[in-house]
Amino acid sequence: MRSENSTTEIIRQADSDEQLIELWLHGRPPHTQRAYRREADRFTKFVDLPLRKVTLADIQQFADHVDEAGLKPSTIQRSLSAVKSLFTFGFKLGYFPFDVGQAVKVPSFRNQLSERILPETDVLRIVSLEPNPRNRAILLTLYAGGFRVSEICSLKWRHLQERDSAGQITVFGKGGKTRTVLIPESVWDALLRLRREATDDDPVFRSRKRGHLNESAVWRIVRKASERAGIDKDVSCHWFRHAHASHALDRGCPIHLVQATLGHSSIATTGKYLHAKPSESSGGYLCCE
Structure with a gap:
């Protein structure tokens, strides 16, 4: 039996950003996968950094970028929500030491229903x-x-x-x-x-x-x-x-x-x-x- 004082082995769940994204998308409906993958690609191309090196300031700059790009409010909300979801998932998986996206505020928009x-x-x-x-x-x-x-x-x-x-x-x-x-x-x-x-x-x-x-x-x-x-x-x-x-x-x-x-x-x-x-x-x- 393993001793109570022995070090617990930590099993790595993802070896790369690409694998993390695939795990994050797994099991979602096809249309959700397409939309979330598109937003993940938009974000990774903008920051041009490994996800582990992304800071809150990087995400805030991305938020300013999509706002200045003239996208629809609903698209901006979906984009930032997807980014937050990805970082929350990575944190829960142990891929990130903390959830850097938690402090990001997702803007609301006028309900056009x-x-x-x-x-x-x-x-x-x-x-x-x-x-x-x-x-x-x-x-x-x-x-x-x-x-x-x-x-x-x-x-x-x-x-x-x-x-x-x-x-x-x-x-x-x-x-x-x-x-x-x-x-x-x-x-x-x-x-x-x-x-x-x-x-x-x-x-x-x-x-x-x-x-x-x-x-x-x-x-x-x-x-x-x-x-x-x-x-x-x-x-x-x-x-x-x-x-x-x-x-x-x-x-x-x-x-x-x-x-x-x-x-x-x-x-x-x-x-x-x-x-x-x-x-x-x-x-x-x-x-x-």
Whole structure:
């Protein structure tokens, strides 16, 4: 047996910055890996130092750099959050003697959620004017299920199950969470019309090469459909998720049900949609005439 006075061996978990970054990214969703890797590359190219030699001043200079570069506030926040996450991970792993990023302040930015919620009439117009059956089914599924684009791109037919006259879709979502969402009959029918001779392991939304449709292709479908409908906004796939939450709450859906459908970890996240489109304000109680 090892003596209590013997020195405990410290096992090195990473031998290089590159290996540390790979360990940090491991197990994250593909889109998160891409975004975090991009921000890590941005940071390492700027400081041009081994990560163990990075100081708080270096990170603060990087923060000034991304601010002066004219990036969107949300991009700046994501970039600094990624850097902080990397250094926190390295510290917990024993790669760094202390967490140099802990003192970095990540700026907040104006919440633009209310600007990204389309009225029901706009969503229905986008869907109804889409001539391609596959693309129309994609738009309907994004909206009816409140899914993320990564979730629908990875769908196989075995993830869809019949429920009475409609059906349900099971997705493996953000944070490693699995959730099952009931799908309205009209949307279910639109999906089944795509199946034909497909097997359970075939993609629901196929590319021209008969593989899974990638996220960038779905983004192009959404953007083109929005332009066709005359929506003068930079509509993205995630706007359909915003619309799902907002419209469901407007129609009286319990907030905990919206939370479960969208897979939010906190009810506070779902509650942001109530604040984005309030039904009343204390200003209505004032005499302003």
